[in-house]
Ligand SMILES: Nc1nc2c(ncn2[C@@H]2O[C@H](COP(=O)(O)OP(=O)(O)OP(=O)(O)O)[C@@H](O)[C@H]2O)c(=O)[nH]1
């Protein structure tokens with residue numbers, strides 16, 4: 001019988017779906033699969049799309065997919081914790097187009113839960129991206145609902161981050177105030193058919209002029225009507241231009257290095273958390289420390305310090 005790895009590499013979408021389910025669950029099976037497929041990963045252009053609920057992210061993603069397919073490129077979409085279901089044409093008024101995409105063998109759309117990670121990007125997401133890259137997707141779009149920290153997490157994961165806003169929602173003002181403007185490589189004022197779109201765009205441009213910009217990239221602010229596809233071609237052009245800019249200014253490798261760094265530190269923290277949970281049950285020393293804190297004999301800082309030593313010594317010996 002062929003392995004999941006062989007089936008995935010030969011273009012079997014069911015194997016891809018299975019592989020993503022495996023890496024989503026984590027554990028040894030996931031680690032082995034990632035090890036097997038790691039050498040085929042790391043090649044796609046990762047585009048993060050974020051913004052408040054209901055600004056039209058999924059509608060924009062759908063229109064972008066159509067745009068990308070015009071160039072014949074293979075494109076995958078990961079929708080992380082969507083508040084509305086994505087796959088299978090569930091988007092109101094968009095059934096027919098979505099249906100088109102799901103019939104297209106060069107498109108893959110998948111929803112993922114972030115399993116309680118407030119950052120919006122869990123370790124499983126990094127590995128799911130690897131599975132999609134190994135399968136051969138050239139562009140991977142990651143949609144996350146922007147709620148505080150998740151914008152920052154997606155910006156760390158993606159090569160190009162698109163921040164979507166809509167007119168009249170106060171979103172733009174909110175974004176400017178909360179300092180998330182810095183994460184946008186491209187700004188989209190969606191629902192350009194509604195009043196106030198140009199005003200929003202002007203405000204964003206004005207605030208960008210005040211934003212510190214060490215990379216040398218000047219984020220474009222584009223008005224679009226995702227529902228009709230108007231302005232979406234320019235968004236795709238801007239995304240390609242941004243990737244080229246990163247390559248030419250040697251910032252792509254730096255971004256990817258930062259990404260690996262945050263993934264690794266998250267992974268180490270996760271292993272430490274698991275070890276701690278196990279040690280809490282297993283280790284008499286840790287149980288004693290807990291009892292001492294409860295009894296008021298030991299302060300929590302000293303106890304935590306002792307527990308850390310215990311875990312890492314244990315790790316070294318193991
Ligand atoms: N008027 C107008 N409505 C739009 C446009 N694009 C999307 N919408 C509508 O906005 C609503 C939300 O669209 P979605 O694409 O689901 O928004 P989203 O940001 O993905 O939403 P969540 O994933 O739930 O956060 C839907 O009713 C869309 O039809 C647009 O360009 N103009």
Ligand SMILES: [Mg+2]
Nearest residue numbers: 057058082084
């Ligand atoms: Mg959505």
